[in-house]
Amino acid sequence: MMSDMTDYYGQDSATFGDRMAAAREAADMTQAQLARRLGVKKSTIASWEEDLAEPRANRLQMLAGMLNVSIMWLITGEGPGMDMASEDDDLGRDMTTLLAELRELRTQLQASTGRVAKLEKAVRRRMEAEA
Template structure:
């Protein structure tokens, strides 16, 4: 994980447009639904923006920047006036969270193996009955 400073927390090499949009929305204490209603779009559209599936058009981008008090440049690149980075306490949790994620990946891999073995056994039993 790259060294993250307050200045680089939302930079392009660490965060995406969707990450910055979600951070700006959350900094205002707004849900996706509230944001969508206020902007006049569907919640699905907001979710797709935050998931980096789509990006808003320029006119919406300008509205979003004004609504959240951030610069368009910050939304697009992480540079310029934006929201504050998470506090040091939150950043201190990141290594633990990363460890938890890796543990979940290992558990999921084990479960995939067990599921595949069980599926093969059931298929053999079905094939045996069909004979």
């Protein structure tokens, strides 16, 4: 019998993928939503959660921030994990979510800017060819 829920996600009972999946679910995100926010494919998130692969350091840092857990907890099960969230942390979690959404929008805007530039170039070429 487990004494509490944190034991289940501790270093002796769970893997990186188990802790990641639990933290993602606690953050009320789907694999697809997390993938979009991190800028990776959904299959990448699935492979991390199934312990078939692990994220690189830069993604790990972003992942921990988005899931509101420490990097150490994700890797080892030690340190501030899912139980670190309290009413005082609600603002922090909301800010993390907002930051993730802002990053996602910035990425989308950068991609759109590139497409606009290509279209503009194509229109100019066509106009020059017709002139």
